Amino acid sequence: MDFTTAAALDEGLELDDRADEARKDFFVVKDGECFAGTHLLVDIREAEYLDDITHIDRTLRKCVEAAGATLLSIDLHNFEPNGGVSGVAILAESHISIHSWPEYGYAALDVFMCGDAMPQKAVPVLKKAFNAGRVDVQEVRRGKGMVG
């Protein structure tokens, strides 16, 4: 496993022992660096179904599942006249957001997760669901130096 958590390490707990906690606010320890969460900025292009709010809702739920995260709420808005969708899935581990411009086959997504969730697992789900010709991912580590 690439990800472990500072909280779990500090307290000598197994991750499974903490699965019932409402907030998954573990820190991520990766490559010797401790930070609050991994934030992926995902831009998809040459993509389809970006005006289909039902498909987008279903896809965000699949991303949450693939990443091993916990969905708290989801709120999507459909815009006229272009059919674009803006919305966010709020997670126990942070959030996934989407803003789509279907007329350009483009959407800007964020996949931000702390703890032992695996945001990278959402990327192939998005590529497949929107039949995207191009996917660009920029990874930002949030909250570096927050502890220690």
Add this chain to the structure above:
Amino acid sequence: MDFTTAAALDEGLELDDRADEARKDFFVVKDGECFAGTHLLVDIREAEYLDDITHIDRTLRKCVEAAGATLLSIDLHNFEPNGGVSGVAILAESHISIHSWPEYGYAALDVFMCGDAMPQKAVPVLKKAFNAGRVDVQEVRRGKGMVG
């Protein structure tokens, strides 16, 4: 004004003429570059009131107003036992999100806005509202090359 919009320029419309549109999906043209929106990754440290959901709600609304954006919905969640708050304000121009770790005086915010909204105006609002000792802002231009 630093920001103008490709849609407005293309069609020779005044911005005010389009104020009634539900979706503010103009592109941003700045420094000769055309892109979908400005995404600020804002990390605040040595900050206070990060467990006060009412204060956070009020502050996000102030940010929306300062940026000249339009609020569509706001959804905040309070976590136990640390009192952290996760939530998102969805805007006609994209979103503002917050995830706070009050026990570390830290919060990760995103201020993502397209069109002629001014996300930078939210930064001093956040610094003051949370009495933050340190504010780090990373600006990412989303959707570069989306058109033209």
